[in-house]
Amino acid sequence: xxxxxxxxxxxxxxxxxxxxxxPDNTGVVTDGVKHSMNPFCEIAxxxxxxLKEKKLIKEVVAVSCGPQQSQETIRTALAMGADRGxxxxxxxxxxxxxxxxxxxxxxxxxxxxxxxxxxxxxxxxIDDDCNQTGQMTAALLDWPQGTFAxxxxxxxxxxxxxxxxxxxxxxxxxxxxxxITADLRLNTPRYATLPNIMKAKKKKIVTVKPADLGVDVTSxxxxxxxxxPPQRQAGMxxxxxxxxxxxxxxxxxx
Amino acid sequence: MIHGHMARCVLSAFRSICGExxxxxxxxxxxxxxxxxxxxxxxxxxVVVFPRCVxxxxxxxxxxxxxxxxxxxxxxxxxxxxxVGAMKGGVCFSLRNMEQVLDLHPEDFDVTVEPGVTRKTLxxxxxxxxxxxxxxxxxxxxxCGMAATSASGTNAVRYGxxxxxxxxxxxxxxxxxxxxxxxxxxRPRYSPGKSGYNLTNLFVGSEGTLGIITKTTxxxxxxxxxxxxxxxxxxxxxAAVDSTVQTLQAGVPxxxxxxxxxxxxxxxxxxxxxxxxVTPTLFLEFHGSEQSLEEQVKTAEDITQSNGGSDFQxxxxxxxxxxLWKARHDAWxxxxxxxxxxxxxSTDVCVPLSRLPxxxxxxxxxxxxxxxxxxxxxxxxxxxxxxxxxxxxxDPEEMHRVHLFTERLARRALAMDGTCTGEHGVGLGKxxxxxxxxxxxxxxxxxxLKDALDPNNLMNPGxxxxxxxx
Numbered sequence: 001x002x003x004x005x006x007x008x009x010x011x012x013x014x015x016x017x018x019x020x021x022x023p024d025n026t027g028v029v030t031d032g033v034k035h036s037m038n039p040f041c042e043i044a045x046x047x048x049x050x051l052k053e054k055k056l057i058k059e060v061v062a063v064s065c066g067p068q069q070s071q072e073t074i075r076t077a078l079a080m081g082a083d084r085g086x087x088x089x090x091x092x093x094x095x096x097x098x099x100x101x102x103x104x105x106x107x108x109x110x111x112x113x114x115x116x117x118x119x120x121x122x123x124x125x126i127d128d129d130c131n132q133t134g135q136m137t138a139a140l141l142d143w144p145q146g147t148f149a150x151x152x153x154x155x156x157x158x159x160x161x162x163x164x165x166x167x168x169x170x171x172x173x174x175x176x177x178x179x180i181t182a183d184l185r186l187n188t189p190r191y192a193t194l195p196n197i198m199k200a201k202k203k204k205i206v207t208v209k210p211a212d213l214g215v216d217v218t219s220x221x222x223x224x225x226x227x228x229p230p231q232r233q234a235g236m237x238x239x240x241x242x243x244x245x246x247x248x249x250x251x252x253x254x
Numbered sequence: 255m256i257h258g259h260m261a262r263c264v265l266s267a268f269r270s271i272c273g274e275x276x277x278x279x280x281x282x283x284x285x286x287x288x289x290x291x292x293x294x295x296x297x298x299x300x301v302v303v304f305p306r307c308v309x310x311x312x313x314x315x316x317x318x319x320x321x322x323x324x325x326x327x328x329x330x331x332x333x334x335x336x337x338v339g340a341m342k343g344g345v346c347f348s349l350r351n352m353e354q355v356l357d358l359h360p361e362d363f364d365v366t367v368e369p370g371v372t373r374k375t376l377x378x379x380x381x382x383x384x385x386x387x388x389x390x391x392x393x394x395x396x397x398c399g400m401a402a403t404s405a406s407g408t409n410a411v412r413y414g415x416x417x418x419x420x421x422x423x424x425x426x427x428x429x430x431x432x433x434x435x436x437x438x439x440x441r442p443r444y445s446p447g448k449s450g451y452n453l454t455n456l457f458v459g460s461e462g463t464l465g466i467i468t469k470t471t472x473x474x475x476x477x478x479x480x481x482x483x484x485x486x487x488x489x490x491x492x493a494a495v496d497s498t499v500q501t502l503q504a505g506v507p508x509x510x511x512x513x514x515x516x517x518x519x520x521x522x523x524x525x526x527x528x529x530x531x532v533t534p535t536l537f538l539e540f541h542g543s544e545q546s547l548e549e550q551v552k553t554a555e556d557i558t559q560s561n562g563g564s565d566f567q568x569x570x571x572x573x574x575x576x577x578l579w580k581a582r583h584d585a586w587x588x589x590x591x592x593x594x595x596x597x598x599x600s601t602d603v604c605v606p607l608s609r610l611p612x613x614x615x616x617x618x619x620x621x622x623x624x625x626x627x628x629x630x631x632x633x634x635x636x637x638x639x640x641x642x643x644x645x646x647x648x649d650p651e652e653m654h655r656v657h658l659f660t661e662r663l664a665r666r667a668l669a670m671d672g673t674c675t676g677e678h679g680v681g682l683g684k685x686x687x688x689x690x691x692x693x694x695x696x697x698x699x700x701x702x703l704k705d706a707l708d709p710n711n712l713m714n715p716g717x718x719x720x721x722x723x724x
Contacts, residue, residue, distance in 0.1 A: 016375065016378060036381075037382075079382075079384070188572065191384070193476065193478070194384035194385070195476075195543075196479075197383075
């Protein structure tokens with residue numbers, strides 16, 4: 001066992017920013033807008049670093065697919081405790097059309113190249129909400145998957161996992177190597193401290209292109225239009241239950 | 255008050271400045287902007303305006319100035335002294351739409367924020383930089399509001415209060431003119447106001463009575479590498495305070511020292527099913543590098559032991575630290591749980607550390623004598639403590655007893671060279687006490703400053719200073 005964990009980190013618009021749709025409806029405004037690491041990716045990094053601190057794994061490699069700025073996101077992962085980074089350089093139109101299928105092909109190729117024992121990802125990204133990359137990566141590698149993980153523990157060459165599902169909590173045991181996707185309650189990510197940010201500057205980030213990994217990033221999907229959700233209409237107050245029923249009938253709801 | 259023709263003319267001026275959506279006469283909106291989290295009743299303004307930038311604030315202020323309308327700035331409404339009540343009606347300037355974090359300079363450790371930015375929002379924004387703003391008054395308050403009330407908090411013993419950490423302010427004055435208290439865009443590394451009068455610290459703590467704060471430049475600190483929390487029980491209040499003094503004297507850069515009295519500990523034990531010994535207790539928090547923490551904790555432990563402290567427990571990892579501090583975190587709710595159905599009101603005084611044991615002992619005697627429920631929690635590192643008065647709001651006799659108790663407490667603090675307001679500000683309820691604390695000459699100086707900057711008494715009338723009503 002290599003003891004190596006690959007953690008995927010995605011650069012997204014910061015969760016606190018008010019999103020605005022571009023006037024031409026082709027997407028959202030990203031220029032000049034604050035970006036940061038996807039919150040679920042932060043949780044994945046934290047879990048990987050915790051495993052390393054418990055000496056259950058040996059190395060944490062942070063991976064991000066995107067333009068030059070994705071390196072900032074990798075640096076944050078390094079400041080949190082990852083050992084080195086791989087930046088898969090995708091920019092321009094290719095980046096705009098980059099989705100889970102291409103990313104999962106990239107991660108699968110990297111997992112083989114790096115001889116990874118575990119892939120840790122966030123359950124979904126807060127910009128596209130796809131919730132697909134982890135599952136697709138596992139399928140491409142034919143590895144078991146533990147998605148929506150709220151508890152992870154390693155037991156020899158197996159993993160005990162608690163998953164958050166609609167009905168409650170599901171306990172499963174899977175073999176390694178495996179793909180795990182992190183849910184909200186898995187942990188509370190640490191803040192990067194100044195000394196660790198300094199140390200992170202010395203850690204290595206290697207840049208590769210998708211073609212180097214034999215991956216074609218052409219998208220099979222085309223975004224036709226992006227719109228704001230409909231504006232919320234004003235409500236109205238009624239005096240009696242009878243009025244309410246009349247209004248509901250008028251609106252065709254009853 | 256705004257009446258008739260003037261109302262129409264003023265409202266249309268407001269609307270042309272901040273848009274149709276930026277002016278509200280709705281009853282619910284006005285009530286929301288007429289109260290904070292204190293016991294003072296709601297005093298709604300006549301109208302609420304929502305400016306989006308300092309230019310709009312200035313233009314609105316000019317309209318108010320021309321028509322002699324009171325101006326009440328509003329941040330998050332989390333104040334504890336009734337500071338936002340519109341005592342004479344007027345215009346509430348709700349600044350929540352000005353919510354940008356501007357000009358972050360990580361290498362200079364400073365950032366500038368608008369009034370809509372709250373403490374937690376800023377720290378979330380800063381999280382990737384390794385920096386934070388440590389002043390923590392408890393509530394998720396507007397940072398400009400914290401500047402206006404000179405907020406303090408549990409971290410003050412190490413990081414100071416707003417007074418030490420505001421480097422520059424942008425303020426709109428009563429006549430609409432805009433001033434930068436340390437010069438526009440300037441971010442001096444250490445104390446503000448090196449040039450000329452210290453204007454920055456004139457406005458810090460002015461509670462909206464001298465101007466509307468539209469930007470504040472703050473000093474930032476590095477996020478601590480590691481934290482350790484500890485708890486220790488003591489046989490007496492004196493022993494706990496002695497330990498605090500000695501820890502500070504030993505040069506331990508302790509981040510938080512919180513004191514809970516036996517009544518509070520008992521309440522916490524019952525509320526959270528804990529089993530702390532029911533006796534005065536200190537909760538400590540240390541920040542630093544791994545090595546410095548070891549030394550800090552060892553020194554503190556030795557000191558507490560030499561003062562009769564027992565059951566010293568400490569923890570490094572987040573889960574155990576939270577468990578150790580659970581009593582302190584739940585204190586407010588534990589106090590409320592002592593008498594379900596009642597409300598809680600926090601007193602707030604501060605005395606020199608050397609007088610703290612005496613004032614706490616006398617205050618506890620006062621509570622027992624007057625059959626009042628008031629568990630005590632305090633930021634002992636600054637000599638500041640709060641009695642969480644749990645009182646039945648429907649019992650006027652009890653409310654009156656609490657009111658008298660609070661006045662006695664404030665006077666007791668003043669008699670011990672202390673102050674009548676530890677960290678909540680003067681607001682509405684402590685104006686008379688301020689007169690006692692400052693004396694007539696001090697008050698006169700304050701009044702002269704007020705008259706110079708706001709001769710028509712439009713800026714948040716009725717707060718801090720009492721004025722003879724015609």
